[in-house]
Amino acid sequence: MSLLLPLGQLALAAWALPLLLHLARRQQQQPVDFAALRWLGAKLRPRQRLRFEEIPLLLARLALLAALALLLAMPVRERAAPASAVTAVHPALAGALPAGLVRDDAAAVWLAPDFPSLAAPAPEVASALPPFSLLRELDAALPAGTPLVVHVPARLAGGDGERPRLARAVDWRVAPNPAGDSEAPTTAPAAPLPAEIELVGEPAQRRWLRAALRVLAGERPPRIVETDTADAALAERIAAGSTALLASDVAWPLRIEGANAWRADDGRVLLRAAGHGAGRVLQWQRPLRPDTLPELLQADFPQRLRTALQASAPAPTMADAARVAPRTGGPPPSPPPVPLDGGLIALVLALFALERWLASGRRQREAA
Numbered sequence: 305m306s307l308l309l310p311l312g313q314l315a316l317a318a319w320a321l322p323l324l325l326h327l328a329r330r331q332q333q334q335p336v337d338f339a340a341l342r343w344l345g346a347k348l349r350p351r352q353r354l355r356f357e358e359i360p361l362l363l364a365r366l367a368l369l370a371a372l373a374l375l376l377a378m379p380v381r382e383r384a385a386p387a388s389a390v391t392a393v394h395p396a397l398a399g400a401l402p403a404g405l406v407r408d409d410a411a412a413v414w415l416a417p418d419f420p421s422l423a424a425p426a427p428e429v430a431s432a433l434p435p436f437s438l439l440r441e442l443d444a445a446l447p448a449g450t451p452l453v454v455h456v457p458a459r460l461a462g463g464d465g466e467r468p469r470l471a472r473a474v475d476w477r478v479a480p481n482p483a484g485d486s487e488a489p490t491t492a493p494a495a496p497l498p499a500e501i502e503l504v505g506e507p508a509q510r511r512w513l514r515a516a517l518r519v520l521a522g523e524r525p526p527r528i529v530e531t532d533t534a535d536a537a538l539a540e541r542i543a544a545g546s547t548a549l550l551a552s553d554v555a556w557p558l559r560i561e562g563a564n565a566w567r568a569d570d571g572r573v574l575l576r577a578a579g580h581g582a583g584r585v586l587q588w589q590r591p592l593r594p595d596t597l598p599e600l601l602q603a604d605f606p607q608r609l610r611t612a613l614q615a616s617a618p619a620p621t622m623a624d625a626a627r628v629a630p631r632t633g634g635p636p637p638s639p640p641p642v643p644l645d646g647g648l649i650a651l652v653l654a655l656f657a658l659e660r661w662l663a664s665g666r667r668q669r670e671a672a
Contacts, residue, residue: 306641309376312374319369326357381642449472458626474629512592516609519606534550543581543582547586568599572590577612
């Protein structure tokens with residue numbers, strides 16, 4: 305169990321209230337005149353000591369305040385990993401489930417939004433989200449250490465251009481194509497690099513991009529123009545159809561609020577892109593140095609830069625499922641914890657009823 309708001313425990317300072325209340329309302333000693341007491345010898349006065357009365361009522365009030373403080377601290381329980389593996393089945397396999405799968409299996413779900421149980425009707429394939437996005441969501445929702453088995457058809461539609469990277473190893477099982485679906489996997493042709501690329505920034509940062517573009521040049525190298533700052537002439541060239549790669553510290557007159565052209569495996573946005581006239585502007589979100597952008601030293605940096613520059617490349621329409629099996633190394637899972645406020649509210653109500661019952665009994669005894 306953990307607390308989402310540990311500062312809520314400061315409410316335990318309210319324990320002083322019932323303690324002071326019981327000290328202030330303790331039974332008062334009334335003096336009574338009695339004859340001949342003056343003939344008794346003088347003795348030491350009895351010492352006064354701290355003494356609480358109505359101990360059950362005091363304990364009930366302290367327990368009530370402790371439960372309220374715990375409720376304010378928002379306790380949650382981390383999800384425990386299930387004993388068996390979780391199985392996800394692509395809706396395209398609804399007509400003929402793979403061998404060994406039964407619809408009443410509690411640990412089997414459809415690879416569809418909200419991950420309905422396999423016992424529920426199969427979702428429509430056309431309305432389902434891309435399978436890799438669903439896989440990343442399922443991987444993040446499952447506790448660490450939970451095995452995951454995924455059944456997909458040989459022709460997998462809805463890919464997002466790269467193999468997914470998950471936090472756990474996946475038992476990736478490719479089933480034969482459903483009956484009547486025998487077309488070969490197809491992918492869309494890749495778009496060429498832009499004919500002209502502007503590199504804008506200080507020379508120490510531009511050299512990384514220049515080296516990557518030389519690797520990608522091939523038979524039709526783009527025309528590379530390098531400048532230190534963005535000016536009106538650069539804006540005109542971009543509006544005419546050029547593509548600009550701006551360093552993170554370059555001031556651009558227009559805000560780049562377009563889509564994320566490059567997102568790292570851990571979720572960091574590395575490159576943002578926006579259209580400007582007939583061209584595009586891409587600006588790095590971190591300085592082009594290995595200490596702030598470790599991706600510069602990765603072997604696939606030129607290829608991933610090509611993907612960001614190929615804005616007009618259509619997404620693949622179909623992929624070979626055996627070649628796009630998920631990889632490991634993704635961010636650790638963060639399944640949502642289970643809130644415990646329901647049981648605490650019932651405990652608070654029960655303690656409040658007990659406190660009222662004990663307090664009413666005390667008042668009846670005092671009245672008698």
